[in-house]
Amino acid sequence: MTSAWFGLSIGLSGLRAAQTMLETAAHNTANASTVGYSRQRVRLVAAPPFSYPAFNRSGFGQLGTGVAIAAVERVRDAFLDAEIRTQVGASAAWATRRDGLARVETILPEPSTAGLGSALARFWAAWHDVAAEPTSIAARTALVEQAATLASGINRVARQLADLSTSLDGELRDRIGEVNDLASRIATLNAQIQRVVVTGERANDLEDARDRLLEELSELVSVGVERQADGTVTVLVGGTDLVSGNSARRVVVGTDGAGHVEARWSWGDPIALGTGRLAALVELRDGPLAAYRAALDELAAGIADAVNALHVTGFDATGAAGGAFFSYTSGDAAATLAVDAAVAADPRRVAAAAAPGQPGDGTIAAAIAELRSARILAAGTQTAADFYAGLVGKIGADSRSAQDVADGQALVVDYLRNRREAISGVSLDEEAADMIRFQHAYAASARLITAVDEMLDTLISRTGLVGR
Amino acid sequence: MRVTHQMLHANALRALAANLGGLDRAAERVATARRLNRPSDDPADVRRAIKLADAQAEIAQYLRNVDAGDRLLGLADTALGRTSEIVGRARELAVAGANGTLSAADRAAMAAEVRQLAEQVVGLAATRAGDAYIFSGLRTDVPPYASPTGPYQGDSGAILAWIGPATSLPVNVVGSAAFGPVLAALDALATELEAGGPVSGATLTSLDAARSAVVDARAVVGARQNRLELGRTALEDARLATERLRSMVEDADLAEAVTELSRREATYQAALGVTARVLSTSLVDYLR
Numbered sequence: 001m002t003s004a005w006f007g008l009s010i011g012l013s014g015l016r017a018a019q020t021m022l023e024t025a026a027h028n029t030a031n032a033s034t035v036g037y038s039r040q041r042v043r044l045v046a047a048p049p050f051s052y053p054a055f056n057r058s059g060f061g062q063l064g065t066g067v068a069i070a071a072v073e074r075v076r077d078a079f080l081d082a083e084i085r086t087q088v089g090a091s092a093a094w095a096t097r098r099d100g101l102a103r104v105e106t107i108l109p110e111p112s113t114a115g116l117g118s119a120l121a122r123f124w125a126a127w128h129d130v131a132a133e134p135t136s137i138a139a140r141t142a143l144v145e146q147a148a149t150l151a152s153g154i155n156r157v158a159r160q161l162a163d164l165s166t167s168l169d170g171e172l173r174d175r176i177g178e179v180n181d182l183a184s185r186i187a188t189l190n191a192q193i194q195r196v197v198v199t200g201e202r203a204n205d206l207e208d209a210r211d212r213l214l215e216e217l218s219e220l221v222s223v224g225v226e227r228q229a230d231g232t233v234t235v236l237v238g239g240t241d242l243v244s245g246n247s248a249r250r251v252v253v254g255t256d257g258a259g260h261v262e263a264r265w266s267w268g269d270p271i272a273l274g275t276g277r278l279a280a281l282v283e284l285r286d287g288p289l290a291a292y293r294a295a296l297d298e299l300a301a302g303i304a305d306a307v308n309a310l311h312v313t314g315f316d317a318t319g320a321a322g323g324a325f326f327s328y329t330s331g332d333a334a335a336t337l338a339v340d341a342a343v344a345a346d347p348r349r350v351a352a353a354a355a356p357g358q359p360g361d362g363t364i365a366a367a368i369a370e371l372r373s374a375r376i377l378a379a380g381t382q383t384a385a386d387f388y389a390g391l392v393g394k395i396g397a398d399s400r401s402a403q404d405v406a407d408g409q410a411l412v413v414d415y416l417r418n419r420r421e422a423i424s425g426v427s428l429d430e431e432a433a434d435m436i437r438f439q440h441a442y443a444a445s446a447r448l449i450t451a452v453d454e455m456l457d458t459l460i461s462r463t464g465l466v467g468r
Numbered sequence: 469m470r471v472t473h474q475m476l477h478a479n480a481l482r483a484l485a486a487n488l489g490g491l492d493r494a495a496e497r498v499a500t501a502r503r504l505n506r507p508s509d510d511p512a513d514v515r516r517a518i519k520l521a522d523a524q525a526e527i528a529q530y531l532r533n534v535d536a537g538d539r540l541l542g543l544a545d546t547a548l549g550r551t552s553e554i555v556g557r558a559r560e561l562a563v564a565g566a567n568g569t570l571s572a573a574d575r576a577a578m579a580a581e582v583r584q585l586a587e588q589v590v591g592l593a594a595t596r597a598g599d600a601y602i603f604s605g606l607r608t609d610v611p612p613y614a615s616p617t618g619p620y621q622g623d624s625g626a627i628l629a630w631i632g633p634a635t636s637l638p639v640n641v642v643g644s645a646a647f648g649p650v651l652a653a654l655d656a657l658a659t660e661l662e663a664g665g666p667v668s669g670a671t672l673t674s675l676d677a678a679r680s681a682v683v684d685a686r687a688v689v690g691a692r693q694n695r696l697e698l699g700r701t702a703l704e705d706a707r708l709a710t711e712r713l714r715s716m717v718e719d720a721d722l723a724e725a726v727t728e729l730s731r732r733e734a735t736y737q738a739a740l741g742v743t744a745r746v747l748s749t750s751l752v753d754y755l756r
Binding site for chain 1: 469470471472473474475478479482504506507508509510511512514515516517518519521522525526528529530532533536537597598599600604605606607608609623625627628629630633634636640718750751752755
């Protein structure tokens with residue numbers, strides 16, 4: 001026979017369990033909106049049973065001793081986390097590319113009457129006006145103005161593309177700083193979690209925080225995450241451990257051959273960035289942006305060379321042989337294109353005539369005007385307008401496909417996050433229903449204690465009074 | 469699947485943002501009346517639009533060239549018309565001068581008038597467009613004749629009007645061909661009158677020849693004006709066709725754009741309503 005007090009201790013274990021579960025529900029509800037929080041659940045087990053001592057084992061066997069709290073666990077799917085880390089990297093990379101290309105589009109706002117396309121059309125037209133009236137100083141001045149407008153338009157686009165490239169370098173530098181910050185915070189959390197885990201407990205909330213940082217880090221670079229027995233994670237970037245235990249390596253800002261920013265390990269090797277914002281910035285800078293800048297250089301040099309080649313065969317209004325019409329620095333044509341200083345200073349130096357002493361002749365001016373439809377670019381396969389339209393079309397197509405892929409990739413991430421939310425998210429309805437359940441459990445345990453109390457009262461106060 | 473309020477909230481926000489984005493794009497199309505506002509709106513059509521704009525500018529320039537050529541030919545026609553009248557007047561004087569009964573004073577007066585007419589012809593030959601002499605060939609910096617008896621100072625170069633790709637036509641009349649015979653005939657007439665003799669048949673013939681040279685030149689001018697006119701018509705047609713094509717590529721179909729805008733608006737309103745209803749309830753609202 002068990003002690004009369006035994007029922008009290010079972011009731012007490014029920015009260016404690018109900019109270020702990022209610023507190024966990026409160027913690028869940030309070031964190032319903034916390035980013036990265038995983039709902040927690042109290043895992044209960046029946047307390048170790050009590051073998052009823054007896055001489056004769058034909059009795060009723062073991063007796064339950066109440067409930068025990070095995071653990072407070074977080075509900076989380078580690079495989080889903082790994083998949084989300086891969087996909088947020090791709091999503092962030094495409095979003096970076098989309099945003100960068102949208103900036104390129106604002107530099108070349110076409111179709112428009114203010115873009116390079118119409119400056120180019122007006123430039124050719126101005127040559128026709130000179131051809132029609134070679135003796136008119138007004139027409140020559142207008143031509144020089146139009147040519148200067150075209151040149152400065154190309155200069156402006158070249159400068160803005162160069163600025164964009166520089167600002168991508170700046171962003172890369174900032175993002176490298178973020179990687180270092182995240183790595184050291186993960187190392188700090190590793191240390192805190194390790195201290196909890198060695199005591200045999202679970203560090204639910206700290207692990208949530210660390211998972212969130214890992215996800216942020218994987219937006220920047222591709223990371224491999226290995227869980228260790230001591231509760232820490234090892235974070236691998238390109239096969240090298242960025243974070244191991246409570247220590248993190250620093251990523252340093254280096255300079256590559258072209259003078260651009262590059263992410264390196266402290267011993268000088270470039271880092272294999274995988275997929276993410278960092279890689280997208282590098283790829284955008286060295287891929288599409290560099291190609292657009294090269295195309296713009298080709299356009300500027302192509303126009304200048306074709307115009308100059310004809311211009312030097314002509315004669316100007318003073319009867320002198322024509323010089324160069326445009327000047328530029330080779331290798332940096334788009335940024336340095338300008339109307340030749342001599343022509344800009346004196347519009348009479350525009351060589352419109354095919355022979356000296358024929359001021360009424362506009363043959364050369366007309367021939368230059370007809371360059372509009374000559375295939376002077378892309379190794380003699382495209383006109384200037386074709387080439388420019390092709391460049392703008394390429395930018396548009398690149399930007400469009402980046403938008404589409406970024407949208408699609410965002411949907412994948414949204415889907416995965418929804419799945420994770422379905423598993424780990426806090427449901428207020430669920431918590432409210434649980435609250436009622438736990439409240440009732442608490443009340444029932446309390447009532448049990450009252451029953452035992454009454455039993456004891458019967459035993460203590462009313463027993464042994466027979467015959468009194 | 470377990471659905472949480474956080475999930476509802478995130479999904480609703482995402483849907484609202486997507487709807488709002490669509491609404492923004494539809495509003496932009498209506499506000500700008502253009503379907504192409506940046507290269508990525510439709511890369512292939514943006515490429516076409518740029519080329520069409522270039523073609524349009526090219527056609528507009530050829531039309532300007534036609535106008536410039538027309539102006540030159542018009543000036544030449546007027547000058548030649550006046551010259552033709554002068555030759556006519558000279559011929560009247562020559563016919564009168566062929567009559568032997570005139571007094572010496574009359575002949576002197578007639579000779580003076582002929583010299584005067586020759587000066588007028590020199591003046592007409594020095595017609596300018598802007599500051600360019602139009603009858604001096606490519607030597608537009610000098611007048612064709614300094615004096616009625618002086619040599620032709622210009623050359624025989626052709627001033628060309630470019631009225632299409634690789635299509636040009638001369639829009640000037642070489643002064644020596646149109647005015648040379650006139651000045652020579654007028655000089656011969658005046659010399660004969662001053663000498664006091666009757667005007668010879670040869671002079672009358674040369675006046676007729678001079679007149680037909682002027683008429684021929686005018687005929688050429690007229691023919692070229694016709695060619696310019698034909699060119700203008702073709703260019704105007706091309707301009708309209710290009711404009712229509714460009715409008716089709718670049719401009720928004722307003723009816724469609726406005727319909728799209730209303731549809732987007734309705735969707736957005738509906739999304740807002742649903743979101744407000746879904747987000748406001750949970751079990752907590754129903755517990756005592």
